[in-house]
Amino acid sequence: MVHIFSPLAVRKKRIPAAVLAALLAVTLSLGGCASVPPPDNLMNQAQAQLQSARDAGAPDYDPVDFGFAQDKFQQAQQAMANRKYAQAADLADESRADATLARTKAQLAAARAQIQSKMDANSRLRAQNAEAQSENDQHYQQQKAQLAAQMAATQQPADGQDNGENGGNPASSSSAPAPGGIPPLPPQAPMQQDMPAPSSSVLGNPQQQQPGQGFQTLPDSGQQQNPGGQ
Numbered sequence: 001m002v003h004i005f006s007p008l009a010v011r012k013k014r015i016p017a018a019v020l021a022a023l024l025a026v027t028l029s030l031g032g033c034a035s036v037p038p039p040d041n042l043m044n045q046a047q048a049q050l051q052s053a054r055d056a057g058a059p060d061y062d063p064v065d066f067g068f069a070q071d072k073f074q075q076a077q078q079a080m081a082n083r084k085y086a087q088a089a090d091l092a093d094e095s096r097a098d099a100t101l102a103r104t105k106a107q108l109a110a111a112r113a114q115i116q117s118k119m120d121a122n123s124r125l126r127a128q129n130a131e132a133q134s135e136n137d138q139h140y141q142q143q144k145a146q147l148a149a150q151m152a153a154t155q156q157p158a159d160g161q162d163n164g165e166n167g168g169n170p171a172s173s174s175s176a177p178a179p180g181g182i183p184p185l186p187p188q189a190p191m192q193q194d195m196p197a198p199s200s201s202v203l204g205n206p207q208q209q210q211p212g213q214g215f216q217t218l219p220d221s222g223q224q225q226n227p228g229g230q
Contacts, residue, residue: 039089046092049099058102061109069098
């Protein structure tokens with residue numbers, strides 16, 4: 001028995017095998033896509049982090065990272081609409097990370113701003129206290145000057161009254177030099193006043209002799225005048 005080789009017969013056998021391989025690849029790819037579930041949990045986490053960053057003030061304090069988070073979340077939503085669940089999961093996770101970073105930076109920036117505000121308020125309070133202290137010092141100096149002026153005004157009339165009682169000649173004027181270069185005379189001692197003479201009644205009536213005393217003789221007038229001329 002003789003076998004005749006025909007290339008057409010070989011081709012007829014190879015075509016169904018290639019078609020089967022292609023169909024198998026398409027089936028596996030479709031089955032793999034269908035096995036990935038929608039990333040609903042990641043999408044919810046990304047959306048929650050975006051809202052938290054927005055509440056922390058990320059659009060003002062960190063607009064760059066917050067903008068990245070919003071763009072990636074929108075891309076994840078578009079991938080979900082196209083049923084590209086794997087791509088949507090990756091984009092949602094990146095959006096969540098960017099939103100978390102933006103929220104942290106916003107919180108730090110807000111804390112720094114609050115600290116700076118308190119420092120500025122303390123500086124203003126210190127300046128106000130220093131100004132109030134300066135005003136108090138000036139007021140104290142003014143009161144002190146007014147009190148000194150009042151004391152000086154009350155002392156001047158008293159000094160003038162003392163000078164008037166002294167006849168307008170203060171004690172220092174007595175020691176002032178006389179005009180013309182003549183030295184002043186030394187102060188004279190006050191003159192002693194003479195003892196008053198006894199009255200005639202006393203001279204005419206000698207003292208009576210008291211009982212118990214002996215006879216007393218009176219000296220002569222010549223002896224009274226010259227007691228030492230014996």
